[in-house]
Amino acid sequence: MQTATQIPHDVNYLDYKGKYKGIFGWIFSTDHKRIALLYMYSMMVMFVVGVALGLAMKLELIAPGQTIMGPQTYNSVFTVHGVIMIFMIVIPGLPAVFGNFMLPIMIGAKDVAFPKVNLLSWYFYVAGALLVIASVLFGNGTPDTGWTFYAPYSFKSGTNLLPAIFGAFILGFSSILTGLNFIVTIHRMRAPGMTWFKMPLFPWSLYGTAWIQLLATPVVGITLVLVALERIFGIGVFDPALGGDPVLYQHLFWIYSHPAVYVMILPAMGAISEIIPTFSQKHIFGYRAIIASTLAIAFVGYFVWGHHMFTSGMSGTAQYTFSVLTFLVAIPSAIKVFNWISTMHKGSINPEIPFLWAVSFIFVFMIGGFSGLVLGALATNVYVHDTAFVVAHFHFIVFGGVGFSFFGAIHYWFPKMFGRMYDKVWAKVGWAFFTVGFLTLYSPMFYLGMIGMPRRYYDYLPEFHAANILSSLGSWVMTFGLLIVVINLFRSAKNGAIAEINPWHGKTLEWTVASPPPVENFEEIPVYGEKDGPYEY
Amino acid sequence: MEQVSQHADPHYDQEANKLGMWLFIFTELLLFGGLFIVYSIYRFLNPEAFQLGAHELNPTIGAINTIILLVSSMTIAMSTSSLQKKNKGLTVLLLEITIMLALVFLINKYFEWGVKFDHGIWPGSEHLINDMSRGEILFFGLYFVMTGLHALHIIVGMIIIIVALKRVQNGTVNENRSSLLDNAGLYWHLVDLIWIFLFPLFYLIH
Numbered sequence: 240m241q242t243a244t245q246i247p248h249d250v251n252y253l254d255y256k257g258k259y260k261g262i263f264g265w266i267f268s269t270d271h272k273r274i275a276l277l278y279m280y281s282m283m284v285m286f287v288v289g290v291a292l293g294l295a296m297k298l299e300l301i302a303p304g305q306t307i308m309g310p311q312t313y314n315s316v317f318t319v320h321g322v323i324m325i326f327m328i329v330i331p332g333l334p335a336v337f338g339n340f341m342l343p344i345m346i347g348a349k350d351v352a353f354p355k356v357n358l359l360s361w362y363f364y365v366a367g368a369l370l371v372i373a374s375v376l377f378g379n380g381t382p383d384t385g386w387t388f389y390a391p392y393s394f395k396s397g398t399n400l401l402p403a404i405f406g407a408f409i410l411g412f413s414s415i416l417t418g419l420n421f422i423v424t425i426h427r428m429r430a431p432g433m434t435w436f437k438m439p440l441f442p443w444s445l446y447g448t449a450w451i452q453l454l455a456t457p458v459v460g461i462t463l464v465l466v467a468l469e470r471i472f473g474i475g476v477f478d479p480a481l482g483g484d485p486v487l488y489q490h491l492f493w494i495y496s497h498p499a500v501y502v503m504i505l506p507a508m509g510a511i512s513e514i515i516p517t518f519s520q521k522h523i524f525g526y527r528a529i530i531a532s533t534l535a536i537a538f539v540g541y542f543v544w545g546h547h548m549f550t551s552g553m554s555g556t557a558q559y560t561f562s563v564l565t566f567l568v569a570i571p572s573a574i575k576v577f578n579w580i581s582t583m584h585k586g587s588i589n590p591e592i593p594f595l596w597a598v599s600f601i602f603v604f605m606i607g608g609f610s611g612l613v614l615g616a617l618a619t620n621v622y623v624h625d626t627a628f629v630v631a632h633f634h635f636i637v638f639g640g641v642g643f644s645f646f647g648a649i650h651y652w653f654p655k656m657f658g659r660m661y662d663k664v665w666a667k668v669g670w671a672f673f674t675v676g677f678l679t680l681y682s683p684m685f686y687l688g689m690i691g692m693p694r695r696y697y698d699y700l701p702e703f704h705a706a707n708i709l710s711s712l713g714s715w716v717m718t719f720g721l722l723i724v725v726i727n728l729f730r731s732a733k734n735g736a737i738a739e740i741n742p743w744h745g746k747t748l749e750w751t752v753a754s755p756p757p758v759e760n761f762e763e764i765p766v767y768g769e770k771d772g773p774y775e776y
Numbered sequence: 777m778e779q780v781s782q783h784a785d786p787h788y789d790q791e792a793n794k795l796g797m798w799l800f801i802f803t804e805l806l807l808f809g810g811l812f813i814v815y816s817i818y819r820f821l822n823p824e825a826f827q828l829g830a831h832e833l834n835p836t837i838g839a840i841n842t843i844i845l846l847v848s849s850m851t852i853a854m855s856t857s858s859l860q861k862k863n864k865g866l867t868v869l870l871l872e873i874t875i876m877l878a879l880v881f882l883i884n885k886y887f888e889w890g891v892k893f894d895h896g897i898w899p900g901s902e903h904l905i906n907d908m909s910r911g912e913i914l915f916f917g918l919y920f921v922m923t924g925l926h927a928l929h930i931i932v933g934m935i936i937i938i939v940a941l942k943r944v945q946n947g948t949v950n951e952n953r954s955s956l957l958d959n960a961g962l963y964w965h966l967v968d969l970i971w972i973f974l975f976p977l978f979y980l981i982h
């Protein structure tokens with residue numbers, strides 16, 4: 240019962256020896272910090288697979304005609320790539336890793352509200368991932384529907400889809416549990432004196448995200464169940480031959496999956512909102528505006544799903560409405576960009592690695608956002624829908640946005656998490672290659688989409704060749720940068736120089752505890768006074 | 777919002793447990809909410825077929841099951857208050873009655889589905905697909921999915937109640953640490969509530 244008094248305060252969470260030894264000390268641990276690392280390592284494994292599949296597609300597209308794989312293989316590759324990247328990397332992404340690790344510390348708590356549920360959510364994550372892998376390894380044929388599982392093909396395709404669909408369902412459940420845990424943690428466990436408007440912005444973004452996870456994921460959950468039942472029994476709800484309507488599937492799918500893109504991006508924005516003030520040594524500009532825009536995005540994001548379906552058949556009124564709402568949702572995003580830039584204005588900028596990632600985040604996020612407006616406008620959408628343009632758009636945002644922010648966050652919090660500093664020269668080299676490679680990889684796809692190259696084909700017309708070569712070259716440069724970044728971090732976690740408690744002179748609570756943090760974070764729960772705040776420089 | 781109160785036992789926060797359960801109930805409501813949307817769209821598109829389908833169902837069994845669930849909601853609510861009054865014996869008895877009622881509900885459901893199967897009606901059955909209209913196919917598809925998913929929730933609810941019962945018996949759930957029983961009760965009311973919607977939608981609207 241009274242474990243609190245038994246755990247010595249000078250042992251950090253990495254060295255702590257609890258009831259279980261070795262690996263069991265990790266996979267049975269309910270310490271939010273260990274669970275965060277469990278998530279990080281398992282995500283890394285899936286990420287390697289996802290990147291390899293992405294590289295394979297780019298290699299196939301380096302020349303017209305069949306290069307290394309045929310059409311059916313290509314269909315399976317983009318499906319598994321999408322399922323892994325969306326459901327296992329960017330949706331859990333920042334909340335599961337940095338949210339788990341930092342949220343309790345940043346609000347002055349010893350753990351999340353339900354540590355066991357937290358561990359359970361990781362088990363669900365692993366179970367979902369294993370199911371998806373099973374759908375690849377067993378049965379007759381790897382899923383080939385795309386990550387969107389559109390009806391009616393998702394119950395006509397002869398491939399082994401059921402495990403993948405259940406895998407996605409279980410991953411959704413894992414995400415719900417994380418969100419539920421964070422909401423309760425934030426409501427109940429903030430340190431005394433930390434009022435809502437003294438809470439740092441990363442926890443705020445997790446709070447907005449958690450509500451979306453909670454309120455949108457069940458809808459896609461039931462939709463996936465219906466598709467599975469359609470496959471097994473033929474219940475008819477999405478099957479036109481039995482009176483059902485496949486467009487209804489698209490509605491239900493995007494009712495979740497558009498809000499899900501905010502599950503991905505809000506915590507990414509939250510991490511950026513921590514990094515920018517720290518490296519500008521200045522109070523964040525428009526603290527309340529950032530919170531308001533977070534909540535506005537979370538709210539308006541529910542009502543724009545139709546912009547994925549402009550060409551699927553819907554009334555003109557519905558089209559106009561969804562288009563206008565889509566434009567509205569861009570406003571809060573722009574407010575955030577404005578606030579970040581204004582925070583830097585007249586700050587004393589310290590261009591360390593996390594700051595570089597943050598600035599490049601803003602750059603690619605803006606390109607992604609503007610291309611979103613092109614897609615949200617009806618006339619241009621019809622023109623570029625289902626082309627490489629859409630692929631460029633969501634990679635700029637999902638990979639550019641979430642990816643850059645993730646790398647910014649890991650370079651920012653690494654010294655805290657591992658108690659060691661990484662090699663800054665290699666980190667910079669890796670960042671440079673990654674950024675240049677990223678832009679070379681995805682920018683040509685905007686152009687390709689504009690001149691009419693459709694997405695999800697293994698082949699293309701000869702006139703698309705030149706831009707495709709450039710894009711494939713970019714994929715290699717980017718992967719090279721990625722390797723440098725990852726290897727550097729891995730080596731430094733073991734052998735890096737010992738890090739200080741507060742290497743970047745941050746003001747949030749995680750910089751007041753030892754690096755790496757002790758098992759129970761705080762010996763005594765900190766108390767926030769009248770004048771304390773997360774960004775008082 | 778309130779701040780953390782410093783409990784004697786740092787790992788027990790009744791408010792947090794309650795909040796967590798309510799959030800979970802939201803997700804369940806949305807899960808069924810998706811199904812209710814599908815139901816209302818197809819009902820709107822096929823009003824006659826849905827009426828025909830409803831005539832196939834037996835409102836008497838449905839009504840009996842409704843009463844059973846309502847009574848079970850009452851018994852579980854009574855069990856939480858008798859736990860507060862430190863009457864452990866009565867709490868256990870009421871929980872046992874709740875479990876029995878849930879079981880009776882499932883048995884009724886089993887016979888109800890059995891009759892449908894005897895008539896050759898199940899999702900994807902030949903009789904359904906060859907002899908009935910598309911609207912009826914959808915009606916019965918949704919009937920089996922929604923009542924089936926609901927029955928699954930009954931089973932999960934029973935398991936939670938059994939766990940709560942065992943904990944009441946061995947004293948880990950008591951008047952000071954009653955979260956598990958309170959949450960089991962909340963969950964059970966949710967299961968009940970969903971049925972209250974399913975019953976008229978499938979059995980009563982003609």
Ligand code: HEM
Binds near residue numbers: 546572609612640
């Ligand atoms: C300024 C804000 C944004 C606008 C106006 C916008 C608009 C759009 C539109 C209209 C489409 C549909 C294109 C089509 O298929 O015809 C789309 C697709 C997509 N967007 Fe965005 N978007 C925005 C931000 C985001 C964010 C923040 C994310 C993720 C973090 C995101 C991820 C995606 C994804 C993944 C798809 C493609 C889905 C698929 O078909 O596979 N977007 N966006």
Ligand SMILES: [Cu+2]
Binds near residue numbers: 496500546547
């Ligand atoms: Cu969208």
